[in-house]
Amino acid sequence: GAVVSQHPSWVICKSGTSVKIECRSLDFQATTMFWYRQFPKQSLMLMATSNEGSKATYEQGVEKDKFLINHASLTLSTLTVTSAHPEDSSFYICSAVGHMGGYTFGSGTRLTVV
């Protein structure tokens, strides 16, 4: 079946630094990928929609200059959290959509900003 690899699975960074999270579709091409954020004991919140070769579409309230998304190929999307602060600590999850419309999620990245 479709597999999405997300890397790293966890990361600790210092406040003010930037962190890049990768999302790869391993055995299928994904023209669209989604990025979600999940705080403890809460549901997944959609941050942005990433389309290969074009600019990402951000949900209301998500700062596009802080959460940089690049979808340079049909198998890779990256999310960079710039100038991270403790309030950015969260569980970040990506989802890739195959040509049949099925959604496959990555295993998530636990970001802790200290």
Added chain:
Amino acid sequence: DAKTTQPTSMDCAEGRAANLPCNHSTISGNEYVYWYRQIHSQGPQYIIHGLKNNETNEMASLIITEDRKSSTLILPHATLRDTAVYYCIVRVGGGSNYKLTFGKGTLLTVNP
């Protein structure tokens, strides 16, 4: 996409069937019912989806009422590993630009 309502939590005994209800009274004719689950600290996992007919796969069965305003996900023989948050989502089917919007889901706890 139509809004869904699910119970906050449910308990089930190991080996018994787990029946998880979902209310989607404002569902449109072209919207599908999807079920995902999320085991703690992992990404969501697809379970099953349907439009109006009942569906069954190796993981679960999906029963959709005739008026499509509600559905039930059935795990026929729950195991401890089925403990997770189960999300019922309705959305327009097909295409790659239809985002999945997650509600709060149901925390299913399978007890030994």
